[in-house]
Structures are given as structure tokens and as C-alpha cells.
Amino acid sequence: MTVIQKKEYRPLTEATSITYLQKLGYFTNQVCESVEIGDGNLNLVFKVRPVDQEQGLIIKQALPYAKVVGESWPLTLKRATIESNATKIYNELIPNLVPKIFAHDEEQAVTVMEDLSHLQILRKGLIEKKSFPFFAEHIGEFLANSLFFTSDFGTTPAKKKELELTFNNPELCDITEDLVYTDPFFNSETNSFEEELLEDVQALWNDEVLQLEAAKLKLDFLSKKEALLHGDLHTGSIFASATETKVIDPEFAFVGPIGFDLGQIQANLLFQIFSRTDQKEEILDQLVTIEKVFNETFIRLWEEHSVRPFNQVELIKEKLEGYWIDAIGVIGCECIRRSIGLAHVEDIDSLELDRKIAIKKEILAFGANCIKNRFTIGNIKNLISDWSNKS
Amino acid sequence: MTVIQKKEYRPLTEATSITYLQKLGYFTNQVCESVEIGDGNLNLVFKVRPVDQEQGLIIKQALPYAKVVGESWPLTLKRATIESNATKIYNELIPNLVPKIFAHDEEQAVTVMEDLSHLQILRKGLIEKKSFPFFAEHIGEFLANSLFFTSDFGTTPAKKKELELTFNNPELCDITEDLVYTDPFFNSETNSFEEELLEDVQALWNDEVLQLEAAKLKLDFLSKKEALLHGDLHTGSIFASATETKVIDPEFAFVGPIGFDLGQIQANLLFQIFSRTDQKEEILDQLVTIEKVFNETFIRLWEEHSVRPFNQVELIKEKLEGYWIDAIGVIGCECIRRSIGLAHVEDIDSLELDRKIAIKKEILAFGANCIKNRFTIGNIKNLISDWSNKS
CATH class of the missing domain: 3.90.1200.10 (Aminoglycoside phosphotransferase (APH), C-terminal lobe)
Structure with a gap:
């Protein structure tokens, strides 16, 4: 009997964003640095890169709320999947005009994508x-x-x-x-x-x-x-x-x-x-x-x-x-x-x-x-x- | 451990349409008659009634194909659920102008509804x-x-x-x-x-x-x-x-x-x-x-x-x-x-x-x-x- 455990949504940190990527097989055995570069209103955005290179990967995670002008209201995590799905369609149609998508995790509302910094x-x-x-x-x-x-x-x-x-x-x-x-x-x-x-x-x-x-x-x-x-x-x-x-x-x-x-x-x-x-x-x-x-x-x-x-x-x-x-x-x-x-x-x-x-x-x-x-x-x-x- | 068995779609007959209704609790312990009254092109339609009364119930079951002018092509069974859902909405809005719906079985594409014969x-x-x-x-x-x-x-x-x-x-x-x-x-x-x-x-x-x-x-x-x-x-x-x-x-x-x-x-x-x-x-x-x-x-x-x-x-x-x-x-x-x-x-x-x-x-x-x-x-x-x- 297999017990499927649903993993609870948990916001990433700079530290866990590195292990998250490494579990997916990116930058394994490399010393990495992660910096949160989002504006923090709607999403967490980490740039993770091996310390010896400029280009890394972007991990974007939706937050379950939005902050606008000091107010905070709940906001569906599903939007991360919508965004990922739309970007995938754009990648089929006009790949040179959108970031590449490398992975998407619906439960954690996380998308791994091309570093455009x-x-x-x-x-x-x-x-x-x-x-x-x-x-x-x-x-x-x-x-x-x-x-x-x-x-x-x-x-x-x-x-x-x-x-x-x-x-x-x-x-x-x-x-x-x-x-x-x-x-x-x-x-x-x-x-x-x-x-x-x-x-x-x-x-x-x-x-x-x-x-x-x-x-x-x-x-x-x-x-x-x-x-x-x-x-x-x-x-x-x-x-x-x-x-x-x-x-x-x-x-x-x-x-x-x-x-x-x-x-x-x-x-x-x-x-x-x-x-x-x-x-x-x-x-x-x-x-x-x-x-x-x-x-x-x-x-x-x-x-x-x-x-x-x-x-x-x-x-x-x-x-x-x-x-x-x-x-x-x-x-x-x-x-x-x-x-x-x-x-x-x-x-x-x-x-x-x-x-x-x-x-x-x-x-x-x-x-x-x-x-x-x-x-x-x-x-x-x-x-x-x-x-x-x-x- | 519960094993959920998906029941395979099976077209009803005049005989099984009676037992189907009786399992749902209708006309139990009554002698019933069932007559298929549909045109047979898209759906089976049975009128089931106790032999001692005129008014019965209608069982409508979608067929997995359509016959038009002798041609036959496959047609989704989901349409039974669409029909049942729409009729339920109509029942909330204009109940006097649509048949009542008593039961719907998505897998069998069956709907039990008011007899309007x-x-x-x-x-x-x-x-x-x-x-x-x-x-x-x-x-x-x-x-x-x-x-x-x-x-x-x-x-x-x-x-x-x-x-x-x-x-x-x-x-x-x-x-x-x-x-x-x-x-x-x-x-x-x-x-x-x-x-x-x-x-x-x-x-x-x-x-x-x-x-x-x-x-x-x-x-x-x-x-x-x-x-x-x-x-x-x-x-x-x-x-x-x-x-x-x-x-x-x-x-x-x-x-x-x-x-x-x-x-x-x-x-x-x-x-x-x-x-x-x-x-x-x-x-x-x-x-x-x-x-x-x-x-x-x-x-x-x-x-x-x-x-x-x-x-x-x-x-x-x-x-x-x-x-x-x-x-x-x-x-x-x-x-x-x-x-x-x-x-x-x-x-x-x-x-x-x-x-x-x-x-x-x-x-x-x-x-x-x-x-x-x-x-x-x-x-x-x-x-x-x-x-x-x-x-």
C-alpha cells in the first residue's frame, strides 16, 4: 500500500531555495548563493547561482497573499500554475520572447526558470x-x-x-x-x-x-x-x-x-x-x-x-x-x-x-x-x- | 482497505431499468412495467411505472454513439451530466418549465426524471x-x-x-x-x-x-x-x-x-x-x-x-x-x-x-x-x- 503524502505549502528561504534546486539535479556538488530579488508583494523570487558563475536560475514562488499599499489579502496559489502554463505556451509560439521554464511544482507554487537578471x-x-x-x-x-x-x-x-x-x-x-x-x-x-x-x-x-x-x-x-x-x-x-x-x-x-x-x-x-x-x-x-x-x-x-x-x-x-x-x-x-x-x-x-x-x-x-x-x-x-x- | 470498483458503463434494458429504479428506492415491492420510448438515435429512454398507475418515472441513458441518417459516430457520455446539470439549474430558476430531476449517475450516463408522457x-x-x-x-x-x-x-x-x-x-x-x-x-x-x-x-x-x-x-x-x-x-x-x-x-x-x-x-x-x-x-x-x-x-x-x-x-x-x-x-x-x-x-x-x-x-x-x-x-x-x- 502506498501512502501518498501531500506536502504542505511552505515558503522557501534563501537557504532552502538552494537545496530545492539541487534536489532537482541543478548545481549539485557546487557551492551556491541565493538572493531574494522579488519585491515581496506577491511572490518570492530567488536568484540561485554557483558562486563561481554570474548566470544562475530563478526560482519564483507565489505567496498566498498580496500586499498592495500596505493592505494584505489572500490570493490563490493557483496563479503560479497559470503563469507556468501560459509561459509554456509562449515558449512554443515565441520562444525567443519569454523565459525558459525548467520545472514547475503546483503544490509549492514554485517555478524554476531562466535567469534574466x-x-x-x-x-x-x-x-x-x-x-x-x-x-x-x-x-x-x-x-x-x-x-x-x-x-x-x-x-x-x-x-x-x-x-x-x-x-x-x-x-x-x-x-x-x-x-x-x-x-x-x-x-x-x-x-x-x-x-x-x-x-x-x-x-x-x-x-x-x-x-x-x-x-x-x-x-x-x-x-x-x-x-x-x-x-x-x-x-x-x-x-x-x-x-x-x-x-x-x-x-x-x-x-x-x-x-x-x-x-x-x-x-x-x-x-x-x-x-x-x-x-x-x-x-x-x-x-x-x-x-x-x-x-x-x-x-x-x-x-x-x-x-x-x-x-x-x-x-x-x-x-x-x-x-x-x-x-x-x-x-x-x-x-x-x-x-x-x-x-x-x-x-x-x-x-x-x-x-x-x-x-x-x-x-x-x-x-x-x-x-x-x-x-x-x-x-x-x-x-x-x-x-x-x-x- | 477499500477497493473502489469503477462500474463499467452498460446500457440498460427494459428489465434492468426497473431494478435500477428499485435499487434507488423507487417503486420497491411494486410490480412495474418498463417501455423504451426513445427514438434510439442518441439515448435510451425508459418509462417505468407500477402496473396499477399511469404516471411513472423516466430513465434516460445516453448511448456512446449517435445515429443520424444511418451513419453512426462515437459521442461522449459526458453529455448526460451536462444535461442533468443544466436541468438542475433550470429547476432553480424556472421549476415549472422543466422536468424534475430525481437522480443522476455520471458513470452510467443515467438520469432519473419526471414522467412527462x-x-x-x-x-x-x-x-x-x-x-x-x-x-x-x-x-x-x-x-x-x-x-x-x-x-x-x-x-x-x-x-x-x-x-x-x-x-x-x-x-x-x-x-x-x-x-x-x-x-x-x-x-x-x-x-x-x-x-x-x-x-x-x-x-x-x-x-x-x-x-x-x-x-x-x-x-x-x-x-x-x-x-x-x-x-x-x-x-x-x-x-x-x-x-x-x-x-x-x-x-x-x-x-x-x-x-x-x-x-x-x-x-x-x-x-x-x-x-x-x-x-x-x-x-x-x-x-x-x-x-x-x-x-x-x-x-x-x-x-x-x-x-x-x-x-x-x-x-x-x-x-x-x-x-x-x-x-x-x-x-x-x-x-x-x-x-x-x-x-x-x-x-x-x-x-x-x-x-x-x-x-x-x-x-x-x-x-x-x-x-x-x-x-x-x-x-x-x-x-x-x-x-x-x-x-
């Missing part, structure tokens, strides 16, 4: 005004491949329904449903903003058209199951250098509207345009390049892989237009929630108060306009040219 | 030109309640995601994806139609606008996850009498576009209008009443249960308009597939050849018009008035 989190690099000349092309390819091959254009109905099972992700979707699509549009406890913004914020809360259009976008998020999304694709979920781009942290992955991933990454680049006093052109180019590369790659993939009855070019063009209309709406939501909701962005929050207030007012107005006029704006190119004409 | 399958009754004066109101209520309370307006995102797990139904959705949305629009092997229709059918296959619009409807079916659908709501899935209505057979249940259930039932009533030479008015009234009762009930439920941010009347009105536009498209698909696809309807197939051909030509043109012009037609009221004006 030679790269920098894109948001930090952008704030330091570094250049990432390949980033826009890379992320356009990432978006087109990951979204096409998990959509009804690139996979079978049965495989898509398997994705819906694997990535049924109620706990993390709930965070987005609340923090992106609901709370910022009402006087909710989770909101957090400077008192100087109160008048602008109240105007948003009293804007009936905005409320209606935001509700429609939330309905889309809840019911438009177009492709497997990363679900949290901001500039903090990307490692980059002058030549490399790696998308990390897809723990929010689920099958949802394609415009969501498109809009989130674009919004987070827009925060750079808002916060910079110079070198805006580079970021504007990236916005346009991402749209262009995504559209061209998506169409190319569809030309190579299209099946009946989805083989009419009018269909794919109409759908692409729809994705970008949705994305403009998502940009609007992201602009508003990152200004007045629970989780802000360093790009804006690190500015001195007066400038921050002025820029946040601008971002709030810009966001409301995106949400209300997304059908007439239509795409990133128009959004930027409208805006360049105004400023 | 005092009622008649609606399709048969309509062909016999019986009147069902409460049917339209009942089915309108069924649709509004079952769809509202499983949509994002009537349930929480977490509960809706649970529905998506429970009713992830790839095998039976695949049948609809092929037989309703794909095969009839191409020269597919599964199609079956009279040679006199060839010219009309080829015109459909060469109609590029129709092809494009049908592809869009298929995409909706694959990606619009609005509510838990019955998934096969034609007049053969309804038991009725002059006073009662009971919806049965939700083995195709899944989370999909609301317009699908709305359109399927309406299309199957339309077949009566096409095939009748008199008493059409009664059916026309039913079509309009279903739309009216559905809309009014859906809005009333939303008024009583609406939550932020979905509490604006413009939102619900716009969504209702969208559901009926989708439904007109579904009517079109159902008209075409029931005329030239694999599975026909008795309403039309029982007519003598010349009339059948003439009517099928009419139905094909009507269906293509519904698909192509669903946005301008908009709803059932317009559809009928357009059509009455022409004829």
Missing part, C-alpha cells in the same frame, strides 16, 4: 530614458503570435475550449474587473489619488456617457473570449535590453478580448509620453510600430494558417479594426485607473507634486476621451495624430 | 395544428430567466466562470459548429438535399457576402460568452399541452451568445409558418409574443437585480437589440441547415415533393436574407412585417 525591467529602463530599439517590433510579434494562435483563427474550437479550462482564472480576473473596470469609475474605497484631483475625478464619476461606455468595456472583458491573453502586459511585465525582450509574469492569463493586451501595453508606453519633457518621439514611434507589426504579423499568420470558413480577407481586416477599437477603450481605462485607482505607475508617481497633478489631469481627460470616442478614434495612428494636433 | 412533443403537436395558447409566454419566460440569471447581468463573474467550467462542452459544440455554421455553406459531405435545389444551393455557396456574414456568426458562436444556453432549443426539445410547457434535452448546453437560443426556437416556429396553408396567424403571434415576453421579462429581472456598473437602462436596451440582431442571423443559419444540411425537420420533410421543393427554395432565400441583412432587420417584429408585406 542581465536584463532590466522595461519600465525602469524607460524612466531612465534608455533606448530599446527592438522592443516595439518584438512586442508586436509577441502579441500577434500569442493572440493569433490561441484565437479561433489559429486554433481549433476544441483546443480553444481546453485553453478556457486551463485558464479559467476567476481570482485574478476579479482583480482586473474591480481595479480596472469598476472601482475608478465610482467613489470606491480602493481608490487612491491626490486631493487636488478631486474635482476632475468627480466630473468622471458624474459623466453618464463615460459610465455607460466603461460598463460596456467591462462586459466585453467578461464575455468576449477571443484569445489567450497575458492579462497584465504593462512595462513592468517585460524584461529588456538594447537587443532582447522577454515577457514575464502572465499570472493573470485568461481567454478574453484581444484589445485588452493591445491596450494595456500601449497605455503604459503612453505614460512615458505624458511624463517625459523630451525624447517623446521615440516612444510615439514605438506605439505606431507595435500596431503596425501586430497587424502585419497577424494578417501574415492568418494567410499562412487560415481555415474555412474564416478565409476572407474582409473578415480579418474587420476583426483587426475591432481589436484596436477595443484597445483604445482599454487605454482609456488604464489611464484612469493608474491615475486614481489602487495601483499607480512609477512613471507618473515619481514626478514632483505640481507636475504630477497637472499630468494626471491631462491623463484623466485623455482616458475619458479614449473610452467615449473609441469608435471614432479607431486606432493608435489616429489617436496619436489627433493628440499631436492638439498639443 | 402526458405531454406531447411540441413539433408533433404543431404539425397536427393543435393550439398551445400558453407556449409563447412560457418560452419567453424560460428564455429570459435562464439567460438573464446566467449572464453578467444576473450572476457574479466568479459564478459565470464556474458555469464556463461545468459547461465546457467541446464535443457537442463541435456538432453545432459543423452542422449549423459550416457544412451547409460549402459543398460538404454531410449535406443532404433534393437535386431540384442544386441551383439554389450553389447560389448560396457562391454568395460571398453570405459566406462572410455566416463566418462572422460562427465566430460569435465560438467567442461570445454571454449566458448559459440550452444549445438545441427547437420545437422537438419541448414537451407541451394546452396548458403546460416543459423544456427538455439541454445536452448541448454551454456558455454562448444569447441570440442562439432566441433564434433557434424562432426559426423552428417559422418552419410551421412556411409549411402551413392556413392557421399561420397563431404562429406569427407566438413569434412576436416570445420576443415581447423575453424583452419585458429580461428588463424586469434587470430592474430587480441590476448591480453596478450595469445599472443604466441604455445599456440593457442596447444589449437586447444586439441579442435580437444575433438571433435573426441564427434564424438564417437554422433555415439553411434544416433545408440542406444533415438534420432536417419533419415540418418540411413530411410535405409532398413539389411543395417541399417550392417551400425549401423560399426558406433558403429567407435564410440568406436574414444572415445578410440582420442589422437592418433588427428584430422579429420587423422581420415579420417585412415578410407579410412581401407575401
Whole structure:
């Protein structure tokens, strides 16, 4: 008789992270060092390496709670498996744009993956005004491949329904449903903003058209199951250098509207345009390049892989237009929630108060306009040219 | 040590169906009679009753294959559990409009349910030109309640995601994806139609606008996850009498576009209008009443249960308009597939050849018009008035 003992979840330490790896057969008989390099809010992240080499391995372990702005709430460990599963799919589709996964332990919510510590989190690099000349092309390819091959254009109905099972992700979707699509549009406890913004914020809360259009976008998020999304694709979920781009942290992955991933990454680049006093052109180019590369790659993939009855070019063009209309709406939501909701962005929050207030007012107005006029704006190119004409 | 023995699936017989029920505690120590009353294509259906009473119990057992037009293909037994789970949900929402469920056995794919043999399958009754004066109101209520309370307006995102797990139904959705949305629009092997229709059918296959619009409807079916659908709501899935209505057979249940259930039932009533030479008015009234009762009930439920941010009347009105536009498209698909696809309807197939051909030509043109012009037609009221004006 075999007694299967379920091992209780136990957070790793720097010491146990080394033995954990060695039990898996890595770095055996080598003297190793482990350093916890995570921000400690949601996950433990250890870099473990033999003392005589720079490159090691990353052990990421989900914590059973989240800490945001001092608050702590329970959060499912299942997200580690969601993240690992999504990264595995990305490794099949665009292996050069995501970390390799070496092992995953569902019970301990642990994933062993490629050490990317030679790269920098894109948001930090952008704030330091570094250049990432390949980033826009890379992320356009990432978006087109990951979204096409998990959509009804690139996979079978049965495989898509398997994705819906694997990535049924109620706990993390709930965070987005609340923090992106609901709370910022009402006087909710989770909101957090400077008192100087109160008048602008109240105007948003009293804007009936905005409320209606935001509700429609939330309905889309809840019911438009177009492709497997990363679900949290901001500039903090990307490692980059002058030549490399790696998308990390897809723990929010689920099958949802394609415009969501498109809009989130674009919004987070827009925060750079808002916060910079110079070198805006580079970021504007990236916005346009991402749209262009995504559209061209998506169409190319569809030309190579299209099946009946989805083989009419009018269909794919109409759908692409729809994705970008949705994305403009998502940009609007992201602009508003990152200004007045629970989780802000360093790009804006690190500015001195007066400038921050002025820029946040601008971002709030810009966001409301995106949400209300997304059908007439239509795409990133128009959004930027409208805006360049105004400023 | 307990050895759990998995009982192998075994089809019931009239004799074993009685002992099966008695082991569950029904009709113990009573002399019973069992009669198989199913059509034997997909399921075994036994009516078991004590010999001294009329009313008994129904035992329905899924068969591991489907027989259609002489062909036999394997078909998942899981559909019995899907059907039982959907019927249980309907019992919570609209108990008077579905059979009661007394027991379900997942391994044997068996469900014990209320004996409704005092009622008649609606399709048969309509062909016999019986009147069902409460049917339209009942089915309108069924649709509004079952769809509202499983949509994002009537349930929480977490509960809706649970529905998506429970009713992830790839095998039976695949049948609809092929037989309703794909095969009839191409020269597919599964199609079956009279040679006199060839010219009309080829015109459909060469109609590029129709092809494009049908592809869009298929995409909706694959990606619009609005509510838990019955998934096969034609007049053969309804038991009725002059006073009662009971919806049965939700083995195709899944989370999909609301317009699908709305359109399927309406299309199957339309077949009566096409095939009748008199008493059409009664059916026309039913079509309009279903739309009216559905809309009014859906809005009333939303008024009583609406939550932020979905509490604006413009939102619900716009969504209702969208559901009926989708439904007109579904009517079109159902008209075409029931005329030239694999599975026909008795309403039309029982007519003598010349009339059948003439009517099928009419139905094909009507269906293509519904698909192509669903946005301008908009709803059932317009559809009928357009059509009455022409004829």
C-alpha cells in the first residue's frame, strides 16, 4: 500500500531555495548563493547561482497573499500554475520572447526558470530614458503570435475550449474587473489619488456617457473570449535590453478580448509620453510600430494558417479594426485607473507634486476621451495624430 | 482497505431499468412495467411505472454513439451530466418549465426524471395544428430567466466562470459548429438535399457576402460568452399541452451568445409558418409574443437585480437589440441547415415533393436574407412585417 503524502505549502528561504534546486539535479556538488530579488508583494523570487558563475536560475514562488499599499489579502496559489502554463505556451509560439521554464511544482507554487537578471525591467529602463530599439517590433510579434494562435483563427474550437479550462482564472480576473473596470469609475474605497484631483475625478464619476461606455468595456472583458491573453502586459511585465525582450509574469492569463493586451501595453508606453519633457518621439514611434507589426504579423499568420470558413480577407481586416477599437477603450481605462485607482505607475508617481497633478489631469481627460470616442478614434495612428494636433 | 470498483458503463434494458429504479428506492415491492420510448438515435429512454398507475418515472441513458441518417459516430457520455446539470439549474430558476430531476449517475450516463408522457412533443403537436395558447409566454419566460440569471447581468463573474467550467462542452459544440455554421455553406459531405435545389444551393455557396456574414456568426458562436444556453432549443426539445410547457434535452448546453437560443426556437416556429396553408396567424403571434415576453421579462429581472456598473437602462436596451440582431442571423443559419444540411425537420420533410421543393427554395432565400441583412432587420417584429408585406 502506498501512502501518498501531500506536502504542505511552505515558503522557501534563501537557504532552502538552494537545496530545492539541487534536489532537482541543478548545481549539485557546487557551492551556491541565493538572493531574494522579488519585491515581496506577491511572490518570492530567488536568484540561485554557483558562486563561481554570474548566470544562475530563478526560482519564483507565489505567496498566498498580496500586499498592495500596505493592505494584505489572500490570493490563490493557483496563479503560479497559470503563469507556468501560459509561459509554456509562449515558449512554443515565441520562444525567443519569454523565459525558459525548467520545472514547475503546483503544490509549492514554485517555478524554476531562466535567469534574466542581465536584463532590466522595461519600465525602469524607460524612466531612465534608455533606448530599446527592438522592443516595439518584438512586442508586436509577441502579441500577434500569442493572440493569433490561441484565437479561433489559429486554433481549433476544441483546443480553444481546453485553453478556457486551463485558464479559467476567476481570482485574478476579479482583480482586473474591480481595479480596472469598476472601482475608478465610482467613489470606491480602493481608490487612491491626490486631493487636488478631486474635482476632475468627480466630473468622471458624474459623466453618464463615460459610465455607460466603461460598463460596456467591462462586459466585453467578461464575455468576449477571443484569445489567450497575458492579462497584465504593462512595462513592468517585460524584461529588456538594447537587443532582447522577454515577457514575464502572465499570472493573470485568461481567454478574453484581444484589445485588452493591445491596450494595456500601449497605455503604459503612453505614460512615458505624458511624463517625459523630451525624447517623446521615440516612444510615439514605438506605439505606431507595435500596431503596425501586430497587424502585419497577424494578417501574415492568418494567410499562412487560415481555415474555412474564416478565409476572407474582409473578415480579418474587420476583426483587426475591432481589436484596436477595443484597445483604445482599454487605454482609456488604464489611464484612469493608474491615475486614481489602487495601483499607480512609477512613471507618473515619481514626478514632483505640481507636475504630477497637472499630468494626471491631462491623463484623466485623455482616458475619458479614449473610452467615449473609441469608435471614432479607431486606432493608435489616429489617436496619436489627433493628440499631436492638439498639443 | 477499500477497493473502489469503477462500474463499467452498460446500457440498460427494459428489465434492468426497473431494478435500477428499485435499487434507488423507487417503486420497491411494486410490480412495474418498463417501455423504451426513445427514438434510439442518441439515448435510451425508459418509462417505468407500477402496473396499477399511469404516471411513472423516466430513465434516460445516453448511448456512446449517435445515429443520424444511418451513419453512426462515437459521442461522449459526458453529455448526460451536462444535461442533468443544466436541468438542475433550470429547476432553480424556472421549476415549472422543466422536468424534475430525481437522480443522476455520471458513470452510467443515467438520469432519473419526471414522467412527462402526458405531454406531447411540441413539433408533433404543431404539425397536427393543435393550439398551445400558453407556449409563447412560457418560452419567453424560460428564455429570459435562464439567460438573464446566467449572464453578467444576473450572476457574479466568479459564478459565470464556474458555469464556463461545468459547461465546457467541446464535443457537442463541435456538432453545432459543423452542422449549423459550416457544412451547409460549402459543398460538404454531410449535406443532404433534393437535386431540384442544386441551383439554389450553389447560389448560396457562391454568395460571398453570405459566406462572410455566416463566418462572422460562427465566430460569435465560438467567442461570445454571454449566458448559459440550452444549445438545441427547437420545437422537438419541448414537451407541451394546452396548458403546460416543459423544456427538455439541454445536452448541448454551454456558455454562448444569447441570440442562439432566441433564434433557434424562432426559426423552428417559422418552419410551421412556411409549411402551413392556413392557421399561420397563431404562429406569427407566438413569434412576436416570445420576443415581447423575453424583452419585458429580461428588463424586469434587470430592474430587480441590476448591480453596478450595469445599472443604466441604455445599456440593457442596447444589449437586447444586439441579442435580437444575433438571433435573426441564427434564424438564417437554422433555415439553411434544416433545408440542406444533415438534420432536417419533419415540418418540411413530411410535405409532398413539389411543395417541399417550392417551400425549401423560399426558406433558403429567407435564410440568406436574414444572415445578410440582420442589422437592418433588427428584430422579429420587423422581420415579420417585412415578410407579410412581401407575401
